[in-house]
Amino acid sequence: MSHKVIIIGSGPAGWTAAIYAGRAELAPVVFEGAEPGGQLMSTTAVENFPGFPEGIQGSDLMDHMRAQAKRFGAEVLSQRVDQVDFSARPFKVTSNNRIYEADVVIVSTGASARRLGIESEQKFYGRGVSACATCDGFFFKNKKVVVVGGGDAAMEEAMFLTRFATQVVLVHRRENFRASKIMQDRVAQQPKISIIRNAEVLEILGQDATRVTGIQLKDVQTGEISELETDGVFVAIGHAPNTKLFENILDLDEHGYIKTKPGTTQTSLPGILAAGDVQDSVYRQAITAAGSGCMAAIEAERMLREV
Amino acid sequence: MSLELNETNFESEVTQSAVPVLVDFWAPWCGSCRSMAPMVDTFAAEVDPKQLKVSKCNADENSALAARFNILAIPAFVIFKQGQEVARFSGSFSPEEFKEKVMSHLKV
Numbered sequence: 292m293s294h295k296v297i298i299i300g301s302g303p304a305g306w307t308a309a310i311y312a313g314r315a316e317l318a319p320v321v322f323e324g325a326e327p328g329g330q331l332m333s334t335t336a337v338e339n340f341p342g343f344p345e346g347i348q349g350s351d352l353m354d355h356m357r358a359q360a361k362r363f364g365a366e367v368l369s370q371r372v373d374q375v376d377f378s379a380r381p382f383k384v385t386s387n388n389r390i391y392e393a394d395v396v397i398v399s400t401g402a403s404a405r406r407l408g409i410e411s412e413q414k415f416y417g418r419g420v421s422a423c424a425t426c427d428g429f430f431f432k433n434k435k436v437v438v439v440g441g442g443d444a445a446m447e448e449a450m451f452l453t454r455f456a457t458q459v460v461l462v463h464r465r466e467n468f469r470a471s472k473i474m475q476d477r478v479a480q481q482p483k484i485s486i487i488r489n490a491e492v493l494e495i496l497g498q499d500a501t502r503v504t505g506i507q508l509k510d511v512q513t514g515e516i517s518e519l520e521t522d523g524v525f526v527a528i529g530h531a532p533n534t535k536l537f538e539n540i541l542d543l544d545e546h547g548y549i550k551t552k553p554g555t556t557q558t559s560l561p562g563i564l565a566a567g568d569v570q571d572s573v574y575r576q577a578i579t580a581a582g583s584g585c586m587a588a589i590e591a592e593r594m595l596r597e598v
Numbered sequence: 599m600s601l602e603l604n605e606t607n608f609e610s611e612v613t614q615s616a617v618p619v620l621v622d623f624w625a626p627w628c629g630s631c632r633s634m635a636p637m638v639d640t641f642a643a644e645v646d647p648k649q650l651k652v653s654k655c656n657a658d659e660n661s662a663l664a665a666r667f668n669i670l671a672i673p674a675f676v677i678f679k680q681g682q683e684v685a686r687f688s689g690s691f692s693p694e695e696f697k698e699k700v701m702s703h704l705k706v
Contacts, residue, residue: 323633326690332629350629369637371692387694417671417688426628427671429657430664501668523670 293381293392294320296591298365299372300399300533302329303577304567304584306356308397311588313363317595319588320366320393322386327369328353329401330530330568331577333423334444335451340577349425352577377540377560395562395591398537398549399584402530402568402575407439411495412526419503420495420524424448428455431523437462437506439492440527446474448527453483460519461486464511487519495524532569541565548572556587564590600642601653604660611653613681619651620700623667623674625658630690631673637693641700650704677703 296312298305301323312319331337331349338346361367368386376383381392404422406412412420421427424438428451436456438449441463452459461478466488468475478484487508494507496518505520532548534541542550542559549558549565556564566587567580603611603621612619622638624631635654642652657664657672667676667683676686677700685703 325692325695326630327633328629332633350632353629354632369693371695417674417686418668419670421671423628423630423671426625426630426673429625429627430670430672 293394294318295393295595296320296395296397296588297382297384297391297393298322298397298399299375299384299536300324300329300401300567300569301327301357301367302331302353302399302401302567302580303356304399304401304569304580304587305329305397306353306360307581307584308399308566308588308591309360309365309584310356310363311585312397312591313360313365315588315592316364317588317592318364318366319360319397320368320391321360322372322384323367323369324400325371326401326403328357330404333404333425335425335447337577372536375536375540377563380562382562395564395594397556397584397587397591398541398558398563398565398569399567399580399587400533400536400569401580402532404526405529405531407492407526407528409492409494411497412524414500415495415497415503415524418501419497419522420526422526424451424525424527427523427525428452431456433457434522435520436460436523436525437519437521438525438527439463440529441465441467442469442527442529443471443474444529445527446470446478448525449484450474450477450481452525453481456483456523459484460521462490462492462506462508462519463488464491465489492524530568530575532572534569544572546572556583556590562594600639601651603653603655603663605662608655608660608663611651612678615651615678615681617648617651618684618704619653619678621676621678622652622654623657623664623669623672623676624654625656625672627658628672634673634690634696637691637696640693641697650700675700 334349336346374385564587566583
């Protein structure tokens with residue numbers, strides 16, 4: 292059976308596209324993917340999404356969006372897309388060995404947390420190395436933790452971890468932080484947080500493979516190598532777009548983001564639209580993702596009228 | 599619905615269980631745990647209870663159990679056989695990946 296619209300991804304872009312497409316009676320099918328709800332599922336309070344003056348938990352916001360999309364008839368599949376064939380209409384999307392067809396596909400696969408990319412990080416993942424302070428911070432009560440990164444996400448994780456940990460060390464590989472001024476100020480005023488600048492994490496150190504005991508750092512200016520004792524390492528060094536499925540199919544920029552025509556969500560292939568962080572390396576906000584998801588649904592509706 | 603574990607029933611349901619037990623360590627404030635939960639419930643309904651017992655443990659309410667098993671990341675899925683931990687994995691998975699991961703540890 293062929294559908295009108297398939298939406299790949301379930302962050303703010305995907306759900307907003309589904310809400311608009313649903314209301315336009317396009318009966319969208321949403322593939323939630325391997326990280327349902329996307330990046331907001333692992334954040335704490337979202338304070339800058341309009342309409343929530345007291346802030347809202349990221350996971351609550353995503354639950355609301357999902358419910359809203361379902362209310363307007365979105366079909367939600369808790370599945371990951373394994374392969375796409377965009378060579379001819381109807382476009383084909385393979386998931387769980389089944390092929391789904393649609394006249395328009397909206398790609399909103401977002402971005403996923405970047406990892407340090409060292410072997411010891413993999414070895415201790417879930418054993419003291421984490422990419423989600425809101426999920427795992429609780430297990431570091433009265434312990435010492437390190438947060439790696441220099442953006443807003445790293446600052447938020449560090450602030451959140453002060454609820455549990457006795458000491459939080461923020462390690463950043465540059466001199467200056469990318470984080471917003473408000474977050475930098477909050478961190479500066481928090482006595483539990485100390486900062487190490489110009490330092491790169493070389494290795495996660497630990498006892499056998501079950502417990503982290505420290506990290507090895509390299510001063511990027513002097514080359515000096517040192518060790519820092521810690522019970523946990525939270526990695527918050529940004530995100531990379533989830534575009535592996537679309538390599539050699541859609542035009543991507545040099546960092547792997549899907550290229551869209553300015554002012555639209557149109558990709559290099561007619562009928563394939565992209566919304567949210569997967570095509571946005573500049574703003575990367577819940578609200579901009581939602582905005583572009585809305586644009587994609589409206590463009591889809593117009594295209595389908597012409598088909 | 600899968601079995602709810604706590605400090606009172608853990609020994610009888612897990613440590614002394616004749617069949618292997620999968621324990622989903624989760625907490626209400628963990629978004630990924632919440633998005634994995636319906637999938638774990640579906641899996642629990644499908645699996646043969648003579649082959650595997652599927653259970654969940656709220657790590658927030660049962661922090662002593664979380665500490666005992668050195669749970670440092672959730673969702674954490676731990677498989678016990680004859681009361682011994684034989685495997686664990688944490689994070690988000692698609693239903694197929696999840697089933698495959700659990701089943702691969704049951705064969706051996």
